[in-house]
Each structure stands twice: as C-alpha cells, then as structure tokens.
Amino acid sequence: MIYAALFYAIALFTVAGAFGVAFSENVVYSAFSLMATLLGAAGLYVFLGADFLAAVQLLVYVGGILVLTLFAIMLTHQISDVEVSNRAVGRWPALGLVGFVGIAMATALVRAPWKVSGEVVAKAAGEGTTYGIGDAFLGPFLLPFELASIVLLTALVGAIVLSRKEIRD
Amino acid sequence: MQQLADRLIDTGFLQGLPRGLGYVIVVALFAFLMLNFIMLVAGVTSWLERRVWARIQSRIGPNRVGPQGSIQWLADGIKNIMKEDIVPSAADAPLFRFAPYLAMMGFFGAFAVVPFGDGLIVADINIGVLYVSAVTALVVVGILMAGWSSNNKWALLGGIRSAAQIISYEIPAALAVLTVVLFTGTLSMQGIIRAQGWAPWNWFLFHNPFTFVAFFLFFVSALAEGNRTPFDLPEAESELVAGAFTEYSGLRSLLFFLVEWGNLYLIGAICTTLFLGGWQVPAFTDSGLVLGLAQVLTFFLKAYFLVFVAMWVRGTLPRVRVDQLMTLCWKYLVPIAFVNMILAAFFAAILPNGSIFVKAGMCVFGLGLAVHFFQRVLFHLRRAKPELHLSPIV
Numbered sequence: 373m374i375y376a377a378l379f380y381a382i383a384l385f386t387v388a389g390a391f392g393v394a395f396s397e398n399v400v401y402s403a404f405s406l407m408a409t410l411l412g413a414a415g416l417y418v419f420l421g422a423d424f425l426a427a428v429q430l431l432v433y434v435g436g437i438l439v440l441t442l443f444a445i446m447l448t449h450q451i452s453d454v455e456v457s458n459r460a461v462g463r464w465p466a467l468g469l470v471g472f473v474g475i476a477m478a479t480a481l482v483r484a485p486w487k488v489s490g491e492v493v494a495k496a497a498g499e500g501t502t503y504g505i506g507d508a509f510l511g512p513f514l515l516p517f518e519l520a521s522i523v524l525l526t527a528l529v530g531a532i533v534l535s536r537k538e539i540r541d
Numbered sequence: 542m543q544q545l546a547d548r549l550i551d552t553g554f555l556q557g558l559p560r561g562l563g564y565v566i567v568v569a570l571f572a573f574l575m576l577n578f579i580m581l582v583a584g585v586t587s588w589l590e591r592r593v594w595a596r597i598q599s600r601i602g603p604n605r606v607g608p609q610g611s612i613q614w615l616a617d618g619i620k621n622i623m624k625e626d627i628v629p630s631a632a633d634a635p636l637f638r639f640a641p642y643l644a645m646m647g648f649f650g651a652f653a654v655v656p657f658g659d660g661l662i663v664a665d666i667n668i669g670v671l672y673v674s675a676v677t678a679l680v681v682v683g684i685l686m687a688g689w690s691s692n693n694k695w696a697l698l699g700g701i702r703s704a705a706q707i708i709s710y711e712i713p714a715a716l717a718v719l720t721v722v723l724f725t726g727t728l729s730m731q732g733i734i735r736a737q738g739w740a741p742w743n744w745f746l747f748h749n750p751f752t753f754v755a756f757f758l759f760f761v762s763a764l765a766e767g768n769r770t771p772f773d774l775p776e777a778e779s780e781l782v783a784g785a786f787t788e789y790s791g792l793r794s795l796l797f798f799l800v801e802w803g804n805l806y807l808i809g810a811i812c813t814t815l816f817l818g819g820w821q822v823p824a825f826t827d828s829g830l831v832l833g834l835a836q837v838l839t840f841f842l843k844a845y846f847l848v849f850v851a852m853w854v855r856g857t858l859p860r861v862r863v864d865q866l867m868t869l870c871w872k873y874l875v876p877i878a879f880v881n882m883i884l885a886a887f888f889a890a891i892l893p894n895g896s897i898f899v900k901a902g903m904c905v906f907g908l909g910l911a912v913h914f915f916q917r918v919l920f921h922l923r924r925a926k927p928e929l930h931l932s933p934i935v
Binding site: 373374375400401404407423424426427428429430431434435436438439440442443446447501502 | 559561562564565636666667668671672674675676677678679681682685686689697700701704705707708711728
C-alpha cells in the first residue's frame with residue numbers, strides 16, 4: 373500500500389519532469405526538469421531492486437551528462453532565440469513517425485514476458501546486483517561491452533579532433 | 542536499520558501499525574535525527590576552522606561567545622536566520638530559492654551511509670561508496686542552479702567553474718575509491734571497514750604502495766570536489782566577489798556554508814572509512830556500550846584529524862589558477878590514478894590478501910615520511926625563530 377503510493381509518487385515526479393523538459397519555454401528550465409526525470413528514473417530502478425544501476429544513473433546522468441548539458445547551455449550565446457537552419461519536414465510526418473514508434477513500443481510492452489517483480493527484487497536484495505553486473509560484463513556480454521567502449525572512445529577522439537586548435541608550423 | 546524498525550513495529554512504540562507505514566515513520570525519524578546531528582557537526586566544524594585559521598594567520602579568532610567562542614556558530618546561525626531573505630529582482634526567483642535546498646539534499650543524502658560505529662549507520666547499503674559519489678552529484682547541480690539563477694556574471698562564472706571542476710575531479714576520486722574496492726570486493730561502507738583492522742598495518746593506507754598513492758589522490762580530488770582551498774575557484778573571494786553565492790543572503794547563504802563545512806567533515810569521514818580503518822578498535826572490554834563509544838570516538842578523531850589537515854592546507858596554500866586546476870587534474874591525477882589502479886589490480890591478482898611484509902614495509906615508509914616532515918618543520922622553526930604560541934587557549 374505504502375510502496376504503491378511511493379511508486380506512484382516517483383512515477384508522477386518522473387513524468388512531470390519529462391513534461392517540463394518538453395514544454396518549458398526556457399531551455400534552462402528544460403535542463404533542470406531533466407534532473408527531475410533522471411532522479412525519478414533512479415528511484416524507479418531502486419523499486420526494481422537495481423541498486424547499482426540507480427547509483428550509476430545518478431552518477432553518470434545527473435553528475436555528468438546533466439552538468440555538461442547545463443554547461444553547454446550557459447556557454448552558448450543567445451541560446452533562447454536560435455534560428456533553425458535545418459527545417460523539419462513538417463508536423464504531420466513527425467506525428468506519424470512518433471505514433472508508429474509509440475505503437476511499436478506499446479506492443480512490445482504488452483507482449484514482453486515480464487518476470488514477477490517480487491522474485492527479482494528479493495534475489496537482488498539478498499546479494500546486491502554489483503557482482504551479477506560485473507560477471508555479465510566480463511562473461512556473456514564481453515563483446516557488446518567492448519564495442520560500447522570503442523564507440524565511447526571514438527566519440528572522445530572525435531570531440532578532441534573537432535575542438536582542438538590546429539597547430540601549423 | 543531495518544531490524545530496528547522491525548523491532549519497533551513488533552514490540553516497541555509503533556506496535557500495531559502496518560509495516561510499510563512503520564518503516565516510513567522510522568525513516569523520517571532517522572532523517573530528522575541525522576539532519577540535526579549534521580547541523581551540529583557543520584557548526585562545530587565552522588568554529589574549529591575559524592579558530593585554526595586564526596592561529597595560522599597570527600590572529601585570535603572568535604573567543605567571545607561561550608568558553609573560547611565555542612558556541613559562536615550558534616550565534617551566527619541565529620543571526621543568519623533573523624536576517625532578511627533577499628531575492629534580487631533580476632534573479633530567477635523559483636530556481637534561486639530552490640538551489641540551496643538542492644545542494645543541501647545532495648550532501649545530506651551522503652550521510653545516510655557514513656558508518657560512525659559497528660552497526661551505527663543509517664543504512665548499510667550494498668553500494669555504499671558508489672552511493673556517496675552519486676548523491677553528492679546533486680551538490681554541483683545546486684551550485685550551477687544558484688550561479689545561473691542569480692543573474693549575475695560573477696555568480697555565473699562561479700557556477701560554471703564549479704561544474705567544470707567537480708566533474709573533472711570526480712574521475713580521479715572514483716578511480717582511487719576503485720583501487721580500494723579491488724581489495725575489499727565490496728562497495729558497502731561497513732564491509733570496507735570490516736576488511737581492515739584497528740592497527741595501522743591493517744589499514745588500507747598501508748596495505749600496499751598503490752592504496753597509499755590512492756589515499757593522496759582521493760584526498761586531493763575530494764578537496765577539489767568540495768570546493769576547498771586551494772581549489773575554491775567557484776567562490777574565489779578575490780576574483781568573483783563570492784562566486785556562485787554572491788547574491789545569497791540570510792539563511793540561504795548559510796545553507797551553502799553548512800554544505801561546505803559539512804562536506805569537509807564528509808571528506809574526512811569517507812577517507813577514514815576507506816583508508817584509515819574507520820571505527821575499528823581493539824576489543825579491550827566486554828561491555829558493548831564502552832566499545833561502541835570507543836568506536837565512535839575513534840572514528841571522529843580520525844575524521845577530524847583529516848578535517849584539521851584540510852584546514853591547515855587552506856590556511857597555508859594560495860589558490861590555483863583555472864588552467865593549473867585543469868592541468869593538475871587531467872595531466873597528472875587522472876593518468877596517475879589509471880596507472881595506479883592497473884598496478885593495484887596486478888597486485889591484487891598476485892597477492893589477493895596482501896602480505897604482512899608489504900604492510901610492515903609501508904608502515905615503516907609512512908613513519909619515515911612523518912619523521913622527515915617533522916624534521917623539516919623543526920628545521921624551519923629553528924631557522925625562522927618565530928614567536929611560538931602553543932597554548933590553544935587565547
């Protein structure tokens with residue numbers, strides 16, 4: 373009963389944050405609303421018994437990505453009145469595309485063979501999820517893990533190449 | 542904590558309540574107690590800092606309110622509460638009002654996993670150390686929010702500096718923590734303390750050369766993350782008025798200062814937990830109460846020793862420049878931390894339980910460093926012939 377109330381409170385917080393991101397006029401408000409969404413998502417992970425994931429969500433998204441986003445917003449000159457040089461195709465194709473993706477996601481949600489949350493949470497609460505994640509990364513999921521590392525490394529190198537000053541002699 | 546909550550619900554004050562509601566009440570109670578306790582710690586730390594600083598700068602410091610000025614912090618708190626809470630008309634009022642609370646939340650949340658003694662911890666969660674790094678991330682968002690919403694260029698510069706600094710120094714700090722975690726196999730705060738012993742040679746500080754390096758990496762990075770001098774660029778008084786906190790007055794400004802002083806204690810507490818054996822004391826008595834008190838006392842002494850070192854650093858070192866700050870982090874601390882962690886991993890693979898010879902050798906080395914340090918201090922004292930005032934009572 374209390375858990376259900378807490379869950380709905382956190383879910384509401386997350387969704388309200390998401391609405392704030394999408395609909396606020398001021399882009400800085402959007403960024404700060406994003407924090408509510410990210411915090412809410414971390415809370416939902418806690419409800420799923422994924423303690424490690426919740427902490428990493430906070431550490432990476434709130435401590436890293438959100439701060440970088442704010443940093444970019446504050447350093448960008450006159451960010452509020454940007455001129456969109458890349459005109460979109462239009463609203464109706466966008467609606468169609470979003471609708472299609474939404475239907476696909478809803479179908480997936482309904483058809484997925486969900487595990488009973490009680491078992492998962494009890495298993496996670498017993499020994500913590502850290503060992504399991506570590507074993508999975510260095511065992512069955514080694515290849516995706518390494519591929520993700522390479523993608524991130526490429527992004528890092530790319531960022532440095534784009535932002536560094538060319539030194540000519 | 543859950544056992545305590547269960548006991549209260551089964552036989553204690555909360556008898557007959559539904560379990561979920563009972564938990565909520567117990568959690569709220571703990572949060573209330575913890576908040577008051579932290580305010581006390583932050584207040585006393587502020588008084589201590591002003592006194593230590595004063596001595597370093599040949600001043601007297603606050604000594605009027607209470608014996609030796611020891612309740613000066615209480616007077617300051619009351620003064621700040623009674624001050625007018627000014628919101629600048631050009632500021633973004635909602636964000637401006639909310640920012641101090643966000644910073645407060647971030648640092649207050651971290652105290653949930655600070656282990657003051659065996660079993661004396663609000664929540665011994667599996668991912669304790671990671672949780673501390675994660676939840677303190679809210680502080681930087683709070684400071685950024687304060688900097689932006691003040692609508693003041695000094696504040697904005699301070700906020701941006703703080704963001705750049707904190708996300709940079711989080712990397713060496715996390716890598717240093719990881720070096721210790723390699724030897725404990727757990728992220729839980731109590732688990733890390735239980736993996737150490739009361740004797741210095743059983744501390745992680747002297748476990749092997751790599752944890753020794755990790756200690757200094759962590760301490761320096763933590764000082765930078767806590768915006769402490771020599772890394773206090775976000776509020777650099779001589780450059781940015783008061784940085785991100787320029788426009789704040791009254792209680793809201795006080796909250797930021799409480800975060801700073803509380804953070805100082807938190808740095809000491811986390812370092813103590815990770816490297817200095819936490820609350821471990823030899824089992825010298827059968828009485829659980831005496832042993833518990835000894836543990837709490839040990840933990841506080843170790844933590845406050847590190848707090849004292851941070852004050853000492855603040856009193857003696859000048860502030861670094863922004864480029865020096867970034868150079869130190871990205872060109873020195875991060876590579877050292879990575880190499881250190883990889884070497885530590887090799888060490889852990891070869892000697893998973895450590896070796897008594899390595900520990901003893903590191904202890905002797907540490908002792909040698911301390912002796913050398915005091916020799917240098919004495920040498921300079923003899924040469925400069927300053928007028929010494931060794932009594933702390935003025």
